[in-house]
Amino acid sequence: MSLVRVGYRGIVNRLWNSTMMACTGRNFSIMQPPAASTVDVGQMAGTRNIDILKSHTSSETPPLKKPVSVTSLAIASTSDDSITLSFQLPKGTALERTINTSWLRHNCPRNLEPSSGQKIIEDTASFAPPCRATDVAVVGSDQSSIVVTWAHDGAVSEYDSAWLAKHVLTQFPPLPTVDFAGFHEATADLTAVRDTPMATKGVLQTLSWDTVTGSDDGLHQWLEILLSDGMCLVTGAPTAEGTVVQLASAISRPQATIYGPDTFDVVSVPEPINIAYSPMGLPLHQDLVYYESPPGLQLLHCIDFADTVQGGESTLLDGMVILEEFREAHPRHFQILCTVPTLFQKVHYTRDEPVHMMYHRPLITVNGWGRITQFMWAPPFEGPLPNYGPAITAAYYEAYCELARVIDNSSATHEFRLTAGDIITFNNRRVLHGRRPFASTDRTTPRRHLQGVYVNIDEFKSKYQVLSQTARGAPSETFVAGCSPLDTVHVWNQDHI
Secondary structure, eight states: OOOOOOOHHHHHHHHHHHHHHHHHSOOOOSSSOOOOOEEOOHHHHTOOSOOOOOOSOOSSOOOBSSOOOOOEEEEEEEOSSEEEEEEEOGGGOEEEEEEEHHHHHHTOGGGBOTTTOOBOOSOGGGGOSSOOEEEEEEETTTTOEEEEEETTTOOEEEEEHHHHIIIIIBOOOOOOEEOOTTOOOOSSOHHHHHTSOOGGGSOOOEEEHHHHHHOHHHHHHHHHHHHHHSEEEEESOOOSTTHHHHHHHTTSOOOOBTTBSSEEEEOOOSSOSSGGGSSSOEEEEOSOTTSSSOOSEEEEEEEEEOTTEEEOOEEEEEHHHHHHHHHHHOHHHHHHHHHSOEEEEEEEOSSSSOEEEEEEEOSEEEOTTSOEEEEOOOGGGBOOOOOOOHHHHHHHHHHHHHHHHHHHTOTTOEEEOOOTTOEEEEETTTEEEEEOOEEETTSSOOOEEEEEEEEOHHHHHHHHHHHHHHHTTOOHHHHHHHOOGGGSOOOSSSSOO
16 A cells, blocks of 8 residues: 655645635635636636736735734824834744725724624725725733724724734735636626516515415415515514514425524524524625525514614615626626635524524625526625735725615615515525614613524425425426426526526
8 A cells, every 4th residue: 555645735735725716716825826827717707808906915924824923013104094013023033014994994893792792884985985084003011903094984893913913914815816808798688688587676575474375376376576676575474483484384384593503593692602693783684605605585573572672673785786786887896806715604502502603705796698597695794805915905985885885875775664464585596685773662672573594595495396396297207308408497696597
């Protein structure tokens, strides 16, 4: 038997490479920068002649390969959109790093809700470029922290050297150069691809509980609305707990998550493990984006919503509508958000079952036809953007904040107050949902109780397909023998034409 000797460096490199390919679909190396490479992604985004994200090189000392201890900090220089710090290391070594101010403000420790650890951003404009600081100072007897006062609202943020060193000094695999010179038209008709249903600009469609549960035809009608619009309100359901499981089971069994084996209850409680379990407002977002495969459908059943509760209105926004408008108006920003991986995370140890989940992915994913196949938007669950360098970080935040403005100001947002017996159902991969803050007018604990479940997106798609083919009268064995990819329905986030 012969042994193959593999060095530690090679093992780490291969493990990192496979991990990053799984998370981002890109090939990276941790031990040395990759050779200059070019990725032709213009075709995928349906844009042309846009030059962004130049190579990840700078005049700074190369990033370190492992965390180091920092003895003190010093301010080297400041500008409208960056702060350059000098990190003093043991043995008298010093390293300078230029830090984007939007990145700093977005990751202010004071943005974290203490019980859940989720990020709370009430005003995206607070870190929109250029994010100016009126004062930057090194504090502490050992000069181990910096304090930044922000021009936008006078807020003060403090960052310690250990946290800064972890996120700024250590290396993250560089992104390849993005070049659109090789762009060419896709063979598919991109105009037709983009003309997928956008009915959610209009009225939120509703169906009665009796219609949906009374027959296969009613069930098929419900699933067809979810397929075309991404959302549907089911009214007149019983208010007993577990009712939402009955509805979900008409498609498939509920999907287990870190919030429960089947259902989860959205009620206001002390020290919530998720800010949804508080009376705080929830910005438009999608759930569980830190999963490798987030849930597909979400069903939320209103069991109780007392008249004494003021606020708490639900909000829904079709991501398909937003992204197509964003692509047309801001093609450069769209491409950046298709390219730069964002860190989504749920790291929470102070709960009955501790959770540590992290996943890197771009906010937007497109396929070879230019169709948007995935959109992930969940500001409360974003971790610090990895250290891609000043140029990429600045381009990312410019694009990110513009998309946030489009989302926050969209006229296509549906806002409504649920009543007991309503079940709001939507595609979690496509539709953003949120909630206005609420409180009880009689100063008691506000009574607002929703019970939710998730359903796997592929099982939803399968159920719709089966009902559709059965309605046509096609015998199952005939259909299976003669089916092709053209017989497959498109659920927007699925990679089919």
